[in-house]
Amino acid sequence: MHDVVDALGERFRTTERAASAKDRFGLQAAVDAVDLDTPGVGNTAALREIDSLYADNAVWFHHPSYVAHLNCPVAVPAVAAEAMLAAINTSVDTYDQSEVATSGGTQSNLQALFLARENVLARLDDARSDDGSDTRRGGLPRLRILATDQAHFSVARAAFLLGLDAEAVVTVPTDAAGRMDAEALRASLLAIDANGAIPMAVVATAGTTDLGVIDPLEPIAEVCEAANVWLHVDAAYGGGLLWAPRRAHLLDGIGRAASVTIDFHKTFFQPVSSSALLVRDSAAFAPTIHHHDYLNPETEAQSADAEPNQVDKSLQTTRRFDALKLWATLRARGAGEIGAMIDTVCDLADEVRELLEDQADFEVLGGSDLSTVLFRFAPPNADRQTCDELVPIIRRVLFRSGRAAVARTVIAGTPWLKLTLLNPDTGIDDITAVLDLVRATGHGILAGRTLEGGAA
Structure with missing residues (x-):
């Protein structure tokens, strides 16, 4: 353990690149060359080998x-x-496997929408006539989830896993900044009702993956409460703003949601994975409760001193004590310091956006409530199609060189490079250096194309 920590410490101290810059096929060959069917090589050799490979x-x-x-x-x-x-290897599903430990939670969006589905089906069951009809079979095809086109893909995947129809996810229009339009949501709910379908849940996003914007939670909550619809807020990205002194107000209204997803391994600086599903009414967990004599006997659960079993609150059984990481960070650094770090990365995004807007050979897209910046290399001598083509090439060249790692996405048919700034120790000079690499790479590609055209 000490050897591994020392080796890692040296790597963190001396690393000069974001990625290794090694050939993908060479890496595959190096992994394939290891024969796991041979006798063991011992702890020291095995750990040195994974240090070299990984x-x-x-x-x-x-x-x-x-x-x-x-x-x-x-x-x-x-x-x-x-x-x-990891060393103690606690599993937090039942009290007799964990005692003091509680879970950080996983698969939050799926579980939230599962709870929303069961909530609606239970209401249908309570209201049905005594004709013996199967409300679950008849109700499932009618259920609808409302979200914008900026919602995380896990919403559509959850709808599929929950057995809903292909058209179950209804897209709610957004405003010019990409935020959900609350009045459009109200109209969508009315249209669903008029068509004989049933609104199962509304998913508002507090921090969209591409644009980094937050849906207007207060107006959305008002619409959902008036329509008696489950509101789930996917705050996987933006949940960290709860601690940010200057930006916490952007999450006003989140407390009115029926459920909230927060990923601590995004804006709370935690190792993967550490996430949670927060539910306003603990009674909503009822559909997840299943009793088994070998795990959580029903007779014991009904006793006055029943043990607190986390298996009653999750779709998983065995799972790690990931909440310990967040606990240790809070005790060591305090919520105030973590919140200030989140404000810092968001401030950097604002500064980078202003810098890009003053560059003649860059184009920047809109604003962000968080730490995302969308931009692209767009010199005056290049047409739109050329700029589109350059986006994935620049990203790939930079990553393969190991000099910088930027992302890319597509908004309304237009490709963009994306900066996601989550390191409070990164400054504007560091990002300027990355932008210089993007610029140099773009000009190099264009120059190469010009030479090829001339040679042709």
Whole structure:
């Protein structure tokens, strides 16, 4: 353990690239060359081997030139807690496997929509006539989930896994910034009702993956309460603003939701994975409760001193004590410091956006409530189609070189490069260096095309 920690510490101290820059096929060959069917090589040799195979070829989220996806550098106390919980190997599904431990939660969006589905079906069952009809079979095809086109893909996947129809996810229009339009939501709910369908849930997003914007939670909550519809807020990205001194107000209204998803491994600087599903009314967990004599006998659950079994609150059984990492970070650093770090990365995004707007060879898209910046290399001598084609090429060239990791996406048919800024130690000079690499790479590609055209 000490050898591994020392080796990792040296790598963090000396790494100079966001990625290894090694050939993908060479990496595959190196992995394939290891024969796991041979006798063991011993602890020291095995750990040195995975250091060479894995750590030497990792993507380093702490590096200032890693600005691609929603991956954050992690707080040291959380890493120490990770080692502790892995060594002890607690499973938090039942009290007699964990005692003091409680779960951080996983699969939050799926479980929230499962609870919403069961809530609606229970209401249908209570209201049905005594004709013996099967409300579950008859109700499932009529259920609808409302979300914008900026909602996370897990919403559509959850609808599929929950047995809903292909058209179950209804797209709610957005405003010019990409936020859900509350009045359009109201109209969509009325249209669903008029068509004989049933609104199962509304999914508002507090921090969209691409644009980094937050749906207007207060107006959406008012619409949902008036229509008696389950409101789920996917705050996987933006949940960290709850602690941010200057931006917490952007989540006003989140307390009115029936359920909320928060990923602590995004804006709370926790190792993957650490996430939670928060439910306003604990009685909503009732559909997840199943009793088994070998795990959580029903007779014991009904006793006055019943043990608190987390298996009653999750779709999983065996699962890690991931909440320990967040606990350790909060005790060591405090919520105020974590919140200030979140404000810092959001401030950096604002500064980068202003910088890009002053660059003649860059184009920047809109604003963000969080730490996302969408931009692209667009020199005056290149037409729109050329700029579109350059986006994935620039991203690939930079990543394969190991010099920088940026992401890319498509908004309304237009490709964009994306910076996701989650490192509070990264400054404007670091991002300027990344932008210089993007610019140089773009000009290099254009120059190569010009030479090819001339040669032709």
